[in-house]
Amino acid sequence: MFKIAVLPGDGIGPEVIEEGLKVLSAIEDKYKLKFDVKKYPFGGEAIDKYGVPYPEETKNACLSSDVVLLGAVGGPKWDDLEGDKRPEAGLLALRKSLGVYANLRPAVLYPPLKEASPLKNELLQEGLDILVVRELTGGIYFGPRATIAIDYGFKAYDTEVYQTSEIERIAVIAFEAALKRKKKVTSVDKANILDSSRLWRKTVEEISKRYPEVELNHMYVDNCAMQLIKNPSQFDVILTSNMFGDILSDEASQLTGSIGMLPSASLREDKVGLYEPIHGSAPDIAGTKKANPLATILSVAMMLEYSFDLIDAANDIKDAVNKVLEAGYRTFDLGKGIILNTQEMGDKVVEYV
Amino acid sequence: MFKIAVLPGDGIGPEVIEEGLKVLSAIEDKYKLKFDVKKYPFGGEAIDKYGVPYPEETKNACLSSDVVLLGAVGGPKWDDLEGDKRPEAGLLALRKSLGVYANLRPAVLYPPLKEASPLKNELLQEGLDILVVRELTGGIYFGPRATIAIDYGFKAYDTEVYQTSEIERIAVIAFEAALKRKKKVTSVDKANILDSSRLWRKTVEEISKRYPEVELNHMYVDNCAMQLIKNPSQFDVILTSNMFGDILSDEASQLTGSIGMLPSASLREDKVGLYEPIHGSAPDIAGTKKANPLATILSVAMMLEYSFDLIDAANDIKDAVNKVLEAGYRTFDLGKGIILNTQEMGDKVVEYV
Ligand SMILES: CC(C)[C@H](C(=O)O)[C@@H](O)C(=O)O
Ligand SMILES: CC(C)[C@H](C(=O)O)[C@@H](O)C(=O)O
Numbered sequence: 073m074f075k076i077a078v079l080p081g082d083g084i085g086p087e088v089i090e091e092g093l094k095v096l097s098a099i100e101d102k103y104k105l106k107f108d109v110k111k112y113p114f115g116g117e118a119i120d121k122y123g124v125p126y127p128e129e130t131k132n133a134c135l136s137s138d139v140v141l142l143g144a145v146g147g148p149k150w151d152d153l154e155g156d157k158r159p160e161a162g163l164l165a166l167r168k169s170l171g172v173y174a175n176l177r178p179a180v181l182y183p184p185l186k187e188a189s190p191l192k193n194e195l196l197q198e199g200l201d202i203l204v205v206r207e208l209t210g211g212i213y214f215g216p217r218a219t220i221a222i223d224y225g226f227k228a229y230d231t232e233v234y235q236t237s238e239i240e241r242i243a244v245i246a247f248e249a250a251l252k253r254k255k256k257v258t259s260v261d262k263a264n265i266l267d268s269s270r271l272w273r274k275t276v277e278e279i280s281k282r283y284p285e286v287e288l289n290h291m292y293v294d295n296c297a298m299q300l301i302k303n304p305s306q307f308d309v310i311l312t313s314n315m316f317g318d319i320l321s322d323e324a325s326q327l328t329g330s331i332g333m334l335p336s337a338s339l340r341e342d343k344v345g346l347y348e349p350i351h352g353s354a355p356d357i358a359g360t361k362k363a364n365p366l367a368t369i370l371s372v373a374m375m376l377e378y379s380f381d382l383i384d385a386a387n388d389i390k391d392a393v394n395k396v397l398e399a400g401y402r403t404f405d406l407g408k409g410i411i412l413n414t415q416e417m418g419d420k421v422v423e424y425v
Numbered sequence: 426m427f428k429i430a431v432l433p434g435d436g437i438g439p440e441v442i443e444e445g446l447k448v449l450s451a452i453e454d455k456y457k458l459k460f461d462v463k464k465y466p467f468g469g470e471a472i473d474k475y476g477v478p479y480p481e482e483t484k485n486a487c488l489s490s491d492v493v494l495l496g497a498v499g500g501p502k503w504d505d506l507e508g509d510k511r512p513e514a515g516l517l518a519l520r521k522s523l524g525v526y527a528n529l530r531p532a533v534l535y536p537p538l539k540e541a542s543p544l545k546n547e548l549l550q551e552g553l554d555i556l557v558v559r560e561l562t563g564g565i566y567f568g569p570r571a572t573i574a575i576d577y578g579f580k581a582y583d584t585e586v587y588q589t590s591e592i593e594r595i596a597v598i599a600f601e602a603a604l605k606r607k608k609k610v611t612s613v614d615k616a617n618i619l620d621s622s623r624l625w626r627k628t629v630e631e632i633s634k635r636y637p638e639v640e641l642n643h644m645y646v647d648n649c650a651m652q653l654i655k656n657p658s659q660f661d662v663i664l665t666s667n668m669f670g671d672i673l674s675d676e677a678s679q680l681t682g683s684i685g686m687l688p689s690a691s692l693r694e695d696k697v698g699l700y701e702p703i704h705g706s707a708p709d710i711a712g713t714k715k716a717n718p719l720a721t722i723l724s725v726a727m728m729l730e731y732s733f734d735l736i737d738a739a740n741d742i743k744d745a746v747n748k749v750l751e752a753g754y755r756t757f758d759l760g761k762g763i764i765l766n767t768q769e770m771g772d773k774v775v776e777y778v
Contacts (some may be wrong), residue, residue, distance in 0.1 A: 146617075192546075213618055218620060219620050224589060226589050229568065236577060271580075298676060301654070319669075322647040322651045
């Protein structure tokens with residue numbers, strides 16, 4: 073029996089998680105499965121209750137589960153806390169404690185949602201199907217940092233740091249993913265400036281020799297930020313560092329116009345994974361029933377596929393989402409159509425599953 | 426007599442510089458001025474001749490001139506050189522030696538070029554007129570760095586570092602610029618993760634108290650990468666660090682669809698400045714006469730305005746460029762119209778000046 077630790081979190085997190093779990097139950101019924109699902113406090117909610125964003129109890133539960141399903145964390149209420157006491161610090165600690173170094177963020181244009189993309193239609197003719205593979209447990213997110221008083225004011229620093237083994241293992245993930253896709257990896261760095269990027273480029277180059285079927289090209293991060301807009305269909309898999317991946321995956325997802333639709337998986341060598349929608353906690357719409365639960369529902373599908381090898385069940389969910397969209401159902405963020413609220417959208421997907 | 430050090434550089438650099446100087450001569454004639462214009466080797470060209478990208482002679486000339494006008498540097502020929510021997514190292518040394526810490530990058534949509542923008546027309550209804558103010562002589566571009574052999578492979582690091590005084594002076598530039606525009610500054614950082622960003626945010630907040638007329642908001646860099654695409658007209662002045670500015674200014678300029686049109690100025694407290702088109706050396710089209718010289722021509726206009734206080738002359742150039750576009754003239758990169766090559770476009774602007 074698979075053990076699932078669920079962290080609803082803050083803002084719209086609990087609302088979209090509810091719908092994700094609803095769809096998961098539907099899968100249990102359909103396939104006569106039983107998952108062991110338990111919820112734990114995390115993020116701002118945990119700060120309010122226990123003073124810390126990632127309490128021991130939650131950590132123990134996550135570490136002894138097969139997967140973690142996360143809603144979203146953060147909100148203005150906790151924005152003035154110090155660095156290590158914020159909801160985001162909990163997220164970083166969660167990723168690090170699970171050791172899930174490979175963050176997979178698919179940015180896909182759903183054909184029925186073409187109109188929601190900010191890009192001109194002629195740029196979308198070949199569709200948009202990019203997988204950003206972002207390194208998630210290294211780089212400037214975890215390197216040495218400090219703020220030091222000096223003669224006039226302060227000096228503050230953060231360190232972008234990578235070692236060969238960290239780059240190798242994330243590169244392997246990207247090349248393996250490319251094998252199942254269009255066999256193209258674009259590795260993004262700033263090797264014309266950064267030492268860490270030059271090590272990145274050299275190491276990726278080495279790993280690529282094991283994958284002669286996969287085409288590798290390198291791109292500077294500034295150029296990639298342009299190329300994503302100019303010609304998004306040139307990309308298949310984008311492989312990059314934690315910081316650059318944070319920026320580029322958000323940019324890529326915005327191009328689809330349906331950020332409320334996009335799931336993510338964070339993985340390590342074995343089948344353990346952390347699954348979450350890529351959208352945030354959206355405190356402004358929390359409680360209004362406007363949240364789009366599809367990103368969480370699709371995160372559940374990724375969980376079934378990557379961690380549980382339940383490919384049919386995963387496909388059922390993906391097909392159901394496609395059919396719901398094709399039938400014209402939309403949440404508020406997706407533009408014109410038959411507008412459903414959060415719960416109604418969850419129910420509709422269950423119906424099609 | 427103003428002294429101008431001209432560094433044509435590599436790729437299309439010399440070609441677009443030629444046209445910029447042509448327009449500068451036209452201004453000399455029209456206003457009975459005389460500029461002292463001399464060219465010096467820089468970038469790949471200088472590496473080939475002297476083994477270094479920023480030779481002493483060039484450095485001395487730049488430091489004793491009123492302004493530096495730069496074409497572009499770099500190309501595949503020099504891509505395999507070590508970090509400190511590359512054309513880009515010359516660019517960094519140039520910026521640092523001049524002390525031009527404030528990089529101003531306007532991203533403007535020229536109404537006749539609306540169709541060239543990758544964004545859907547409804548997003549462009551209010552136009553697009555963003556000024557990115559990028560810190561240029563600090564941050565991870567200049568912090569401590571190293572590559573160290575370890576048990577398995579290497580460990581490489583780079584340091585993002587800022588101190589209060591550096592943030593203060595660039596913030597002042599942004600607020601002053603906003604006063605002359607729509608009075609809105611968006612400061613971009615990653616304060617939920619980075620120590621340096623938290624110092625950045627606090628310092629900008631302090632400076633903003635001197636500018637009660639200017640509205641300040643803070644935005645995370647990943648969100649900014651999205652918002653630029655989702656709703657670009659929300660921005661007036663974007664204030665950010667060297668690394669984030671590199672990425673976001675390229676993204677913003679791509680949104681205009683006319684990166685070949687965009688100039689930049691790099692300034693310090695006095696009137697000394699470095700002016701350059703934001704596009705690169707484009708080795709693929711060098712020698713084909715396809716390069717768009719308008720970004721360089723508009724950089725000349727910025728130079729006249731910011732460093733020489735020749736506002737009328739600067740406006741003449743800007744008006745001429747607008748009229749040329751309105752009359753339907755285009756270079757290859759700008760899409761449909763009466764297509765001119767590099768020289769013809771330079772001549773056309775001279776004609777309208
Ligand atoms: C909330 C924040 C710490 C986080 C990150 O930067 O990794 C988020 O932006 C993300 O991309 O998951
Ligand atoms: C060429 C490169 C070093 C440079 C930078 O990163 O600053 C360029 O991208 C720019 O933005 O001027």
